[in-house]
Each structure stands twice: as structure tokens, then as C-alpha cells.
Amino acid sequence: DTEVTQTPKHLVMGMTNKKSLKCEQHMGHRAMYWYKQKAKKPPELMFVYSYEKLSINESVPSRFSPECPNSSLLNLHLHALQPEDSALYLCASSPHAGAGTGELFFGEGSRLTVL
């Protein structure tokens, strides 16, 4: 199994809603990532988990809350988002934690629209 699975594929939410994005991998990878991608732009790193611990938070607003329940799962909890948070949210994993080699395995993304 060489896939990173993200759900839901599409999500529409209001600014007062609470929702979650989910990501799952069964490749035994030790690092998992959340990226945000706006249209026609490269992915921007949000969070990195290494061995289930948050190792990097790229100054992301607190309305985004990551969670890593176990080595295979990664969640992104969303609350009180703004319309400018509308984007494609990509989950990725890599075999090595820490610095890593830069080889990432991406899911297909969750396309979020905030109304």
C-alpha cells in the first residue's frame, strides 16, 4: 500500500463551523505533513509531525489545529476560518523523520471552500 488517503475530497464550511480534515497512510512512514496550496501556487508547509510529535509549526493561525492520534493518522481541525483560507489542503508523508531526504508522498488533497 503506497497511498496517502485524504478525506473529505471537498468541504464547504461557514466561518462559524467546526470541521476536520483527515489523512491516513499505511506505509510505516515516520513523518507526516500538512501543506496548503492556493491556485497556481506551490504548496506551503503548515505543520510537520515526526514520530507523532509536532516538530514544525510554520506560524500557522490557531484556527488550524493539527492532531496526530497515531503513526498512521493525521488530522487538521478547522474552526472559525476565513474566506481566504479556501485552498487545497495536502497531506504528505515521508519515510524518515527529522531532516529527511525530501521525498514526500502526497495525498490527493481536500479542497476547502469557506463561505
Added chain:
Amino acid sequence: AQSVTQLDSQVPVFEEAPVELRCNYSSSVSVYLFWYVQYPNQGLQLLLKYLSGSTLVKGINGFEAEFNKSQTSFHLRKPSVHISDTAEYFCAVISLSGSARQLTFGSGTQLTVLP
């Protein structure tokens, strides 16, 4: 600090013609280099990588890239493109020193293959 410059934001090319997508990087230390491809409405997929060894790297779908240290370049090439190669291509770099090494993406090149 590391950075990546993709010199062309859009590259239109006719089917069965050759193509080169240009990438230059900047880093004060040794690097690993990558090309990722993103098809419409999908996540990113690793196309090829340079870690060490031969400077000519072959990847999936007939693509190859050459690492040129003196010119700090890592251009992507394919001798004959297909309609299905239409996608966004991202060059990426990770430096081999520092405690928080993460992937840096270029701004992307949209390859459009015309019939």
C-alpha cells in the same frame, strides 16, 4: 537559506516535440533536488530525484533531469511529450545541513501539450 527559481511559468509545446523545463537553485551547502508533477485536481507525485552519484537522473514517464553543480541547475527534459503530460511541474530542493531541513518548492511551470 535555500531557494528555487523556475524560469518559465508556462510552457506550451506540441505533442511529440521535446521539452525542457528549467530550474535553478541557490544554497550555500550541498543539496538534494527533486521534480514533482501535479495533474489537475490531484496531489503532487515525485517524478525524479537527485541525491548523489550520476548527475543524469531518470524518472517516471520518460522524464530525465541533469544536475549541474557549476550552474546550480536541475533542468527537466523529455524527448517526446504526450497530451497526458499536461500538468504543473514543481522543482524542489532540500539542503543537507541545518536542524530543520524542509523541502523548498519553486513557483511551478505549467506544461501544456497541444495536439
